[in-house]
Amino acid sequence: MKIVIINYGAGNIQSIKFAIQRLGYEAILSDNVAEIQNADKVIFPGVGEASSAMTKLRTSGLDKIIPNLNQPVLGICLGMQLMCNFSEEGNTDGLGIFDLDVVKFPKSVKVPQIGWNEIGELKSDLFKTIPEKSHIYLVHSYYAPLGDETIAESEYALGYSAALQKDNFYGTQFHPEKSSDVGAQILKNFLEL
């Protein structure tokens, strides 16, 4: 299986590479369009700020490539947020895959949310064998609200999307690569879709 982690200069991708390695698979980092298009699974990572990450995607032309991929694609953290219509962080348009606008958490809670929270209302094969109320690790100041594409819910001041899915596109707000055995299983489920 050919697994490509999109390398566009945004974030800690080493951890994702290692997590995949621990599952017995190998992933390559690439910004090459043909390589991404020919992969069996594509992982779209991202940490940092939304508008500057979108600028990097536009500069490399990847903003046109990613929404047209046909194989399973998994956006992680900022990667998931960039797959939405719009982000309030830097007021930037996203890739428009998920029909949601990403907004900032209210000041009634500490921002960023850092740590382990629960996921529930699990809906997709991504969560095969994962029990309701499992804990996953998140670090984020902005969130995607609940919507039709929500496949996992979580709560911090309010309910938000912990994971999204539309057709072959998946996104997790949490970091499966850092979410202990639960995260490893979710990553394995994705690779075995």
Added chain:
Amino acid sequence: MLTKRIIPCLDIKNGRTVKGINFVDLRDAGDPVELAEIYAQEGADELVFLDISATEERRKTLAELVYHVAEKVNIPFTVGGGISSVEDVDVLLQNGADKVSINSSAVKRPELINELVSKFGSQCIVVAIDAKQVDGNWKVHLVGGKVPTEIDLFEWAKEVEERGAGEILFTSMDHDGTKNGFANKALAKLSTLVNIPIIASGGAGAISHFTDTFVDGKADAALAASIFHFKEIEIKDLKQELKKEGIPVRL
């Protein structure tokens, strides 16, 4: 519900753990990677590695350590100690660190916080603050608490937040090593003044101290070193007790 985090801290010198570690089942008590894996299995929510080496090779040794930890450990970890530039942070994050913590370098040049935040994002920048009370006022101290400054803890915490730090790791030098509990009054005040997560450090000696720092100190996470290393408290037992007290934890 977001859970309260338990964070063991490992002191590192030349790529090895320094504080005496009392793990009978450990093949090599000085191997930080093996120790990190054990803590992850026992239910630690996060790990902190604090590098205290002072050699020429320290940057390279630390980067290698980070790489090997990231390779094996599936929970987040923070690296601190002697970090003073954008380049330092870049190397550590590229090798797989999730967060870095800066301390003295931020006090000496607060703009460093802004520079790191704009390049890497708030989520991975932790500012560690060491403080103790001088004539009843909390003052920031440098070099592991040895050098006093005139800077007020609470003023500095507010500035750190304004400059974009994602989290504060507050160590009370008055409590550190005493095993008499965390600095809960100061911690609670910090939590009302700033709206970023606060990690409590210094003073852990009993399970009840953790309950107190989460309830009275309003801390979001609690860090400790020797009580975990010497197995005075097992993380699993600690979390079970916290749960009984009604504190949200990940079991």
